[in-house]
Amino acid sequence: MPKRNDLEYKAFQYILSNGTKGVLQSELWRKLGASSREGSRIALKLANKGLIRREKELSDGRWTYRLYPKRQPATVDSIIDCPCMGCPENVKCGSWTTISPNDCERLTEWLLKLAMEQGETIGDS
Ligand code: SF4
Numbered sequence: 001m002p003k004r005n006d007l008e009y010k011a012f013q014y015i016l017s018n019g020t021k022g023v024l025q026s027e028l029w030r031k032l033g034a035s036s037r038e039g040s041r042i043a044l045k046l047a048n049k050g051l052i053r054r055e056k057e058l059s060d061g062r063w064t065y066r067l068y069p070k071r072q073p074a075t076v077d078s079i080i081d082c083p084c085m086g087c088p089e090n091v092k093c094g095s096w097t098t099i100s101p102n103d104c105e106r107l108t109e110w111l112l113k114l115a116m117e118q119g120e121t122i123g124d125s
Pocket of ligand 1: 084085088093094099107
């Protein structure tokens with residue numbers, strides 16, 4: 001039988017890999033070969049550490065939890081449309097130069113758009 005810390009790590013990695021669609025607690029324990037009792041303890045531990053959130057869900061007539069990561073790892077996709085990526089001023093731009101991200105309208109607009117989209121995503125769940 002795997003050690004609990006190994007299971008905790010594997011469980012968290014699996015939850016992360018399922019991203020925003022989450023994973024049913026019962027599916028996760030089957031996948032990891034753990035007992036449901038042990039699985040519940042690990043899920044609570046991950047939730048108490050602030051790494052995941054648990055949402056109650058009725059599945060096949062039984063109440064269980066769907067587990068979601070609280071944060072997603074950053075990906076290249078998250079910055080692919082950042083205006084800095086193709087900006088001709090990029091080499092000259094810096095916090096302490098005359099061309100600065102501190103007062104760049106294009107960067108500010110992009111960040112605000114991201115914040116709005118993130119707000120919609122949080123509001124949908
Ligand atoms: S902060 Fe603005 S000026 Fe600087 S690289 Fe990004 S888009 Fe260009």
